[in-house]
Amino acid sequence: MLQAHGHLIDSGLLSQILNTILSKGADYRITSFDVGKTPEEVSRLELELIADDEQVLEPLLNALTAFGVFEKSVPSAQMIGAEKDCCAPETFYSSSNHRTEVYYKKKWYPVADQRMDAAIVYDKSADSFRCVKLRDLKKGDKIVCGSDSVRVYPTGAQQQKKGELFDTFAFMTNSVSSERSVDSSVEKIASEMKRLRDSGEKTVVVCGPVVVHAGGADALASLIRKGYVQGFLGGNAVAVHDIENRFFGTSLGVNLKTGEVVAHGHTHHMRAINKIYTAGSIKTAIDEGLLKEGLMYEVIKNDIPYCLAGSIRDDGPLPETVNDMIQAQSEYAQIIKGASLIIMLSTMLHSIGVGNMTPSWVKTVCIDINPAVVTKLSDRGSNQAIGIVSDVGLFLRALDERLN
């Protein structure tokens, strides 16, 4: 990373610098150029040298010094050992969800396991860096401190770097509005899901109980059956209400066909849980032929990796629910790993949880009837989430129809 300040343009310095680089057989990439707007203002240039032969660089740098070019002080990463488990040095670099590189031993190392709010640890034996959550730090871990030796590629830059233009996702807008037709969103998500399925890539669904209440469970079950879903994340409630629906035709006691509140319907979810308890688990209920269809049925029958994370408001919970939050976060992270597309369906809690663990370059779509959910996701750092304000039941059915 080289820098030059001053009256680069009118002095002719700039052209001399660039011509020198090329003449020495190297190449350049201008990373930043603030042009002085008026004759009085100085310009600031930052560029990277690119050379196949590293031996070219040293003499070139010396040559450029003559033009006032100095190496921007990218210091080698400062790393401090953790004094005890779970504790980072005070100045530890806290990661974002963007692609990150650390400058060390004169080169830029990519960081593995990218996620927000982690420390970056250097693994000496593998000569590599990766994100580690504070609670997973071990005494002695070498932790990157300060931000001088770290560079970050925000999403757009990253996409260009990979030569992708995400044409199908070009509908991204920051504005989260209920005043939009969802047709084009359905169309684009459908074709992306198809593309991913056909190329063996991974789509993960994060699913709230509203999907069942709003009449979208059958459509989502159908998408799973057709192979469009490779991971399923939710909580206890979505499973309870899906199973209530299969056993009693209701969701929270409301008949999903007629929309009427059924007598004693408010006890149905507890009866559903009791049936599963009696069978032993959702899986055994399926194996024994007790549970014959639905969302959880398709998830389990099709061996979709899934995790139902527990919460303070759970009834039951169902035997498959993971009640330890540390374990649930681990299972979520495992399922998200390598996903190309994450579809968040009307659950703020689990969506924010997923957003925390997901790199910013994973395409993320969030469908919710409440525009505030996407605003909040974005406030929490998951800016890549594209918000679609719609009725999740009707939306899923339109998506499923489109993928028939």
Place this chain on the structure above:
Amino acid sequence: MLQAHGHLIDSGLLSQILNTILSKGADYRITSFDVGKTPEEVSRLELELIADDEQVLEPLLNALTAFGVFEKSVPSAQMIGAEKDCCAPETFYSSSNHRTEVYYKKKWYPVADQRMDAAIVYDKSADSFRCVKLRDLKKGDKIVCGSDSVRVYPTGAQQQKKGELFDTFAFMTNSVSSERSVDSSVEKIASEMKRLRDSGEKTVVVCGPVVVHAGGADALASLIRKGYVQGFLGGNAVAVHDIENRFFGTSLGVNLKTGEVVAHGHTHHMRAINKIYTAGSIKTAIDEGLLKEGLMYEVIKNDIPYCLAGSIRDDGPLPETVNDMIQAQSEYAQIIKGASLIIMLSTMLHSIGVGNMTPSWVKTVCIDINPAVVTKLSDRGSNQAIGIVSDVGLFLRALDERLN
């Protein structure tokens, strides 16, 4: 209206009262009976005497006096003349939207033109009562004052009286929730609309511009074409965006097919207005073949009575927009008259306006993605409105499909 207070039950008075009525050839209807829960508490009874022969009543009343029964003081309506135009006496009875009767000259008169927030005026020549807005009062109008001589039938009571049970609308719930499947609502509204069309009754649609933005305009146009709509109420904006959509394929500059913001799209609505200005009006644009399809096209082609009410936020406005609010309210009221069903589509402003003018016994459905709209309608007195929280574009398309 007769009343009795006291220890009616344990004293045996109650049976004596009722037996006396029957023995005199009259009949009774108990309108209210608060039973004393314990021996110490008194009971309160209100009943109406029913007799084919009015001559029976006088002696019967005398006979009942012996049991402590007294006539509840329903005084004949007190009426005071308006001292000047637009001004009611200070104690004027301000109407609700429920069916109302006034006691006068020893009988109950029904009130015509029922709406909320009106005065009740007696027309001597026709010997009848009707609701009149304050601003329409004329000096000398006889205005009902106080509430002692007025009785009101809340919606439920009214329905029983008419012997209808509104089975198809039995899904009424007060709870306005986005966590419901809209399937059953679509089903019920569809069958009600069909029933009304087939029996020659009137369905009125109140329509906001979101219907266009959300991709519901074609479905609504189709419903109009198929004869399901007998009145169309909206503002300037819904017409502007519908016409923008027909001329440019966009709504507020967003391409409705692709969801993309079109270059210079934000000027489209003004160009659409300019085209209509140049043609002279929406009607002439249709007549000249300039405007060939869409919501306004179907409204005008099918001679649906309509009114576009102006507002402070209008662009243009279009020539058909009614810019005087007094006139717009009159036209709205005229179109609502006699409606059996009102469907409010994502416009708080016009829906509250319509609610103000509509009797409580008109079935009213309000579809909005924002649950607060229905809460607000209800706060403003339109408690009969059934709220459906959904995506209005998807909803209208489901409705139209169902009615194919």
Place this chain on the structure above:
Amino acid sequence: MLQAHGHLIDSGLLSQILNTILSKGADYRITSFDVGKTPEEVSRLELELIADDEQVLEPLLNALTAFGVFEKSVPSAQMIGAEKDCCAPETFYSSSNHRTEVYYKKKWYPVADQRMDAAIVYDKSADSFRCVKLRDLKKGDKIVCGSDSVRVYPTGAQQQKKGELFDTFAFMTNSVSSERSVDSSVEKIASEMKRLRDSGEKTVVVCGPVVVHAGGADALASLIRKGYVQGFLGGNAVAVHDIENRFFGTSLGVNLKTGEVVAHGHTHHMRAINKIYTAGSIKTAIDEGLLKEGLMYEVIKNDIPYCLAGSIRDDGPLPETVNDMIQAQSEYAQIIKGASLIIMLSTMLHSIGVGNMTPSWVKTVCIDINPAVVTKLSDRGSNQAIGIVSDVGLFLRALDERLN
């Protein structure tokens, strides 16, 4: 529970029944009385006999039989033993949050540990009934089945029974509206909190992180210091952001004084967690003088029972966070026990969790800027929650000022 059907009133039967009861030295309470509105309709009466001397009842019942009075068939509770742990019989009675009694051995037993969605278990040794969550059932537990032998007192009835009128809470309305002045709510909650503190009763606060973001943490800390709070329920996030605020003056990176986003502020919550990790726990950070003020400081310094429940979206979590949801629910339930007032501050997740465990007669207030939260609480059965739609930061400060 006695019942009589028929033409009770005009036949004079009713007065005979009541007089007979009184003449035998017993007393009555009419629990239900549907009066036939017309001579053709029959009336239906239900009443309870009250007698100090139980020996009076037998002959009295015989005497009443003559008038067609029959004992309503309240069968003795049917109880079935659990066949294995966690599993109730299929027809188990699933509890509501209302006060409940079970009819057994000819009398009504109150049910202890009232909460919604539990089974009711009979403890033979103590001759008593109590609510037990499905997951806590043990093989052999005697579980009430069916609803014929169960009676429930909805909140209103319960209040009358206890002779309380909750005057100070008479502002209860179902309508959840943002269009209300909060002054009177502040006033009433303040005087209720004062009354409870002065009489040694228990107020529990359920608190979301928005309290910190919205600038209400100091006010709530002040209320705790002044003795108005006897239990504190929340999650990891409220503690993280409170501590971030104390260490860095920010909440989610936003300076709470200036409202500006602070450079690198998005890392502050992780640095706060790291400081606590390094200290060992919040408690040790306080003991060591590292954390000197704030919400968690006051909670811990004042020995307020508290529980921070973990969730799938936690950063850290802090050492005091309870990550096992079964344990967290137990701790929550323990803290709620005996509460007279629960104040829910802008957290849907924890509020629904608390609602699930709380009897319906506990006064509950929910302050949130989003009206949907209270609707959802009510949909989940916590109908007693009074919703106040306001800015929780300004609200808490008004409350704290009022209690100075």
Place this chain on the structure above:
Amino acid sequence: MLQAHGHLIDSGLLSQILNTILSKGADYRITSFDVGKTPEEVSRLELELIADDEQVLEPLLNALTAFGVFEKSVPSAQMIGAEKDCCAPETFYSSSNHRTEVYYKKKWYPVADQRMDAAIVYDKSADSFRCVKLRDLKKGDKIVCGSDSVRVYPTGAQQQKKGELFDTFAFMTNSVSSERSVDSSVEKIASEMKRLRDSGEKTVVVCGPVVVHAGGADALASLIRKGYVQGFLGGNAVAVHDIENRFFGTSLGVNLKTGEVVAHGHTHHMRAINKIYTAGSIKTAIDEGLLKEGLMYEVIKNDIPYCLAGSIRDDGPLPETVNDMIQAQSEYAQIIKGASLIIMLSTMLHSIGVGNMTPSWVKTVCIDINPAVVTKLSDRGSNQAIGIVSDVGLFLRALDERLN
């Protein structure tokens, strides 16, 4: 406006260009410079020449041609005469709310009366351009067509041009979140209001009825009395409810002190209207001593220019309400003219109306409990509006306290 494309930097052309300009006694301002990032990419430069002596320009331009510099084809504005009233040529330039200039007769003319969605008309006699709404166009008006000769300064640019940095408003963020403390916003708005008052500048308030319901009317009345408001815009409802409150202590029938629904309170707003009708107008009611305090009282007593715009949902309306929307828009525009600050208080309808008429450089703050309102304002082009999600009653009181 000059342009140059090509390998400007490495070729040294750029420095030659700039040096030539300076050497001829002229100056430059670089308006745009896309730097080629790699040796292969070309750069694109746009700059403006600045010369005190216009005679310098011609020879300088010739000199620069040698370096491949060409004048960017800013054509003189094409103007077409309106063929009839209200009708613009099809290709008319539809204005934004940003500061705009038209290139004509070799110079840039500023456009007067800036607002969005207008045509730009050239007034030959005054040799000037201004925005004219379509409906105000007259046959023969010279209307700017196409966008080639128009340039626009978005808000940021404009502010820099004027040398202002709006430090006090540096809290602008796009994110509309309810999770913010409003303290700093109160502080900043207060100091800006004070600054404007003290310097004789103009603050305009746009006010919805929620201000009354939420208990903010007294605070706003106090701000008016203290001289902080120079224009008041609203509708009929805010005046009705303010006056209801003064006459009956209620707002929509709810007692503002106790929060209780008052018996017959739902008729109060009609009684308030009737009282005003009887007095003749709000003004006469004040003059006669009938109306003695409140929002409308202060507005009228202090001779604040105001406009109450009618709407389809009005009760009454009050005599001061402007029922013709064309006239109401004119009055609004007149009051907005020259405003330095506009404060929008919980009324989407009037706020969007105001946004349509307001140049983008007027500081605009929108306080609403519903985050969607600000999103919608922004969708409608009023991007400058800073949203504050809070309880408007508490907010106004905090603001008034701060300005004591």
